[in-house]
Amino acid sequence: MPRLSDHPSITVDVVMMILQNNQLQVLLIKRDAAPFRGRWAIPGGFVQTAESLENAARRELKEETGVKDVYLEQLYTFGDPKRDPRGRVISVAYIALVSAPLAVHAGTDAREARWWPVTELPPLAFDHEQILEYALTRLRYKIEYSSVGFRLLPETFTLSELQRAYEIILNEPLDKRNFRRRISEAAVIEPLDETRSGDGRPARLYRFRADAVAEVKARRLFP
Amino acid sequence: MPRLSDHPSITVDVVMMILQNNQLQVLLIKRDAAPFRGRWAIPGGFVQTAESLENAARRELKEETGVKDVYLEQLYTFGDPKRDPRGRVISVAYIALVSAPLAVHAGTDAREARWWPVTELPPLAFDHEQILEYALTRLRYKIEYSSVGFRLLPETFTLSELQRAYEIILNEPLDKRNFRRRISEAAVIEPLDETRSGDGRPARLYRFRADAVAEVKARRLFP
DNA sequence: GTACATTGGTGTACAGACAACACCAACGAA
DNA sequence: TTCGTTGGTGTTGTCTGTACACCAATGTAC
Numbered sequence: 416m417p418r419l420s421d422h423p424s425i426t427v428d429v430v431m432m433i434l435q436n437n438q439l440q441v442l443l444i445k446r447d448a449a450p451f452r453g454r455w456a457i458p459g460g461f462v463q464t465a466e467s468l469e470n471a472a473r474r475e476l477k478e479e480t481g482v483k484d485v486y487l488e489q490l491y492t493f494g495d496p497k498r499d500p501r502g503r504v505i506s507v508a509y510i511a512l513v514s515a516p517l518a519v520h521a522g523t524d525a526r527e528a529r530w531w532p533v534t535e536l537p538p539l540a541f542d543h544e545q546i547l548e549y550a551l552t553r554l555r556y557k558i559e560y561s562s563v564g565f566r567l568l569p570e571t572f573t574l575s576e577l578q579r580a581y582e583i584i585l586n587e588p589l590d591k592r593n594f595r596r597r598i599s600e601a602a603v604i605e606p607l608d609e610t611r612s613g614d615g616r617p618a619r620l621y622r623f624r625a626d627a628v629a630e631v632k633a634r635r636l637f638p
Numbered sequence: 639m640p641r642l643s644d645h646p647s648i649t650v651d652v653v654m655m656i657l658q659n660n661q662l663q664v665l666l667i668k669r670d671a672a673p674f675r676g677r678w679a680i681p682g683g684f685v686q687t688a689e690s691l692e693n694a695a696r697r698e699l700k701e702e703t704g705v706k707d708v709y710l711e712q713l714y715t716f717g718d719p720k721r722d723p724r725g726r727v728i729s730v731a732y733i734a735l736v737s738a739p740l741a742v743h744a745g746t747d748a749r750e751a752r753w754w755p756v757t758e759l760p761p762l763a764f765d766h767e768q769i770l771e772y773a774l775t776r777l778r779y780k781i782e783y784s785s786v787g788f789r790l791l792p793e794t795f796t797l798s799e800l801q802r803a804y805e806i807i808l809n810e811p812l813d814k815r816n817f818r819r820r821i822s823e824a825a826v827i828e829p830l831d832e833t834r835s836g837d838g839r840p841a842r843l844y845r846f847r848a849d850a851v852a853e854v855k856a857r858r859l860f861p
Numbered sequence: 862g863t864a865c866a867t868t869g870g871t872g873t874a875c876a877g878a879c880a881a882c883a884c885c886a887a888c889g890a891a
Numbered sequence: 892t893t894c895g896t897t898g899g900t901g902t903t904g905t906c907t908g909t910a911c912a913c914c915a916a917t918g919t920a921c
Contacts (some may be wrong), residue, residue, distance in 0.1 A: 423648050423685060425717075425728055462646060464726055468717035492715040492730050494648075494691035503687055505648055505730075507715050575898075592900070593880065615897025616887035798869075815871070816909065838868025839916035 423503040427471045428543070429577030430490065430550040431480070431511040434567045435533070438532040439583055441547065442519060443539070444479065445527040450500045451540030457547065458528070459506065472509040480519040480529060486512040486566035490550055498542045508546050510553065514568035558584055562603045565623040573618035575609060646726040651682030652696045653713065653773040654703070654734040657790045660757040662806055664770065665742060667702065667760070668750040673723045674763030678768065681751070682729065695732040702751060703742040708736040709789035712774055719804070721765045731769050733777065735789035781807050785826045788846040796834060796841035797821070 430443040432571040443455040444491040458479045472487055490508040496506065519528045531537065533551060542556075558564045558581065567580055580593045598604060605624050654665040675836050681702045685694040695710055713731040719784040721727065743753050754760065756774060759767075781787045781804065790803055801817045821827060833840040 422645055423687070425646050425648065462717070462728075464646070465720060467721050468715065468728070489714065491712065492691065494685070494730065496688050496690060505685075505691070507717065507728075573898085590880070590882085591898090592882085595899080596901095597879095610898095612888075613897070614889075615895080616889095618898055619898080755920070796869085814869090815911085818870080819872095820908095836868070836919075837918075838866080839870080839918095841869055 416448075423505050423563050425462040426459050426504055426506045427462055427473050427475060427509060428457045428506045428546060429475055429479075429487075429509045429511050430457055430547055431476065431485075431513060432533075432550070432554065432567065432585055433515050433530060434580055435515045435530060436532075436536070437583060440532050441536075441550075441553075442480065442528060443531050443537070444445060446540055449524050453542075454540040455531070455537045457508075457543045458541040462507075468507050469509070472484070472507075472511070474512055476519055480517065482513055482517060488562065488563075490546070490553060493542055493546060495542065506529040506541075508550070510550050512554075512563060514567055514569045555585060562623070564603070565603070568623075571607060571609070571620040571622050573620060575618060577604075577621070641714070644711050646728050648685040649682050649727055649729045650685055650691055650732060651680045651729050651769060652695050652699060652702075652710075652732045652734050653680055653709075653770055654699065654736060655756075655773070655790065656736050656738050656740060656753060657803055657806060658753060659755075660806060662774075663755050664740040664759075664773075665703065665751060666754050666760070669736050669763055678762040679759045679763040680729060680731075680766045685730075691730050692732070695730075699734055699749045703736075703740065705736055705740060706744070709786065711735075711786075713769070713776060716765060716769060718765065723768070729764075729769075733773050737778075737790055737792045750858070758777065761858070778808060785824070788826070791846075794830060794832070795844040796843060798841060800827070800844070835850055841854070 428501070433440050433442070442458060443460045446456050458475055460471070460475050460478075462468060463474075464467075464638050466474065469487055473483075473485075475483060476482055488510045490510050492505060492507045494505040498505055498506070519530070532545075536547070538544075539547065554563070562575070564581055564584065567584075568577060574595055578589055578591065578599065581594070582589055597633055603624055604621040607620045607622060609620045611620055651664060656663050656665070664683060667681050668673055669677050669679050681698055683694070683698045683701075685691060686697075691712070692710055696706075696708075699705055699710075702828045712735045713733050715730045717728040721729070729823060734805060742753070749771065756770075759770070761767075762770065777786070787800070787804055787807065790807075791800060797818055800821065801812055801814065804817070805812055827844040827849055830843045830845060834843055
């Protein structure tokens with residue numbers, strides 16, 4: 416197994432989440448090098464000298480998926496001395512929320528990359544199970560008192576799609592009228608002139624209000 | 639000015655908070671080396687190879703103040719490439735909550751150390767003003783939905799002292815009866831048989847319930 | 862030892878927020 | 892044109908939060 420110097424190294428690891436097939440899914444890559452060769456892992460990599468942590472996370476994401484303009488948020492820094500068998504590696508973990516559909520092309524080093532439903536995860540490398548669990552807890556918690564949920568939706572969406580997204584993340588059904596009233600009172604979305612036709616009556620499209628960046632703090636969205 | 643290698647270095651910086659003189663105060667040390675020589679700064683230091691981040695924070699605290707058994711919580715990781723003029727230094731910031739009275743003896747390198755009220759801070763070294771502001775925001779926010787406030791009090795305390803602590807941190811007056819009802823419903827403290835005499839009627843002493851470690855999550859303490 | 866100042870301790874009523882709940886509307890397909 | 896499917900809308904009871912005032916127990920000054 417390769418061994419790093421005793422000097423601590425810094426990586427960023429990114430828990431990238433998406434809503435697909437009525438499931439919350441995360442992107443994992445299959446490691447093709449030791450340690451944990453063949454094991455699935457959260458994408459990440461070493462921080463370069465001149466880049467900020469967040470830029471490192473963005474760079475990793477771009478290398479991994481080609482996606483830009485994602486919502487990124489620092490999660491936690493994991494620094495157990497034994498978390499990486501190669502030596503001292505400190506990982507700054509980020510959460511990335513992206514909207515489907517999103518093609519992921521495996522990284523330059525030909526690693527396999529795919530989305531996994533959070534309910535059916537394979538065994539993971541390093542302490543990545545812990546990181547992922549923490550990311551899920553944070554997302555569920557945060558969606559209740561902020562508007563991050565919109566980051567998982569495409570630019571325009573219907574109210575039913577929005578509600579479905581919340582239900583998937585919180586893993587519980589929500590009342591349609593109460594949901595719409597709260598979203599409306601929170602004033603974080605605005606209606607468009609367009610509608611979308613589907614199986615039944617066409618639904619009005621909405622978009623996230625860019626000027627509503629301030630997180631809903633005075634009152635939790637779903638108490 | 640000394641220059642570090644291009645390889646990133648990791649420090650932990652600890653925002654240590656205490657309640658004294660009806661004020662929320664933080665511990666700062668006066669730097670006696672470049673850069674920012676003579677400037678006040680949050681105590682911290684480099685992470686050693688074999689220690690976890692939290693242990694590094696505990697070690698720094700002990701070296702700085704001799705205190706053990708403090709409440710420690712990871713705050714955020716600051717990694718701007720230019721935040722330290724010596725080179726690439728990534729700082730994992732922690733919050734420490736301690737209870738007065740607490741003597742701080744200046745560190746082994748004879749740096750001056752003293753408590754500063756958060757309302758009257760001097761100019762700080764590096765990006766420490768940003769770190770401190772973030773720590774204050776987190777503390778105020780967290781105290782509303784968890785029981786971290788108790789960490790700033792001595793082992794036994796009266797309900798008035800507890801209320802005063804919350805008022806200082808939140809910087810707003812609280813209603814006595816409502817405060818007591820909520821604390822009571824949260825079931826995070828237990829009465830002792832002792833009382834404490836003072837200017838008026840003696841007050842019952844309470845202590846934090848060790849088995850109430852779980853943070854009050856279902857309902858915010860002060861909505 | 863009485864009066865007074867000081868802090869400790871307690872309950873209720875009103876207002877606002879939350880949760881539960883059912884029906885009509887608009888479209889496509891058969 | 893009927894039916895299936897999804898979109899869209901208000902009201903009521905319950906609970907939670909907030910505002911608010913008085914008596915109790917001690918120490919001190921006279």
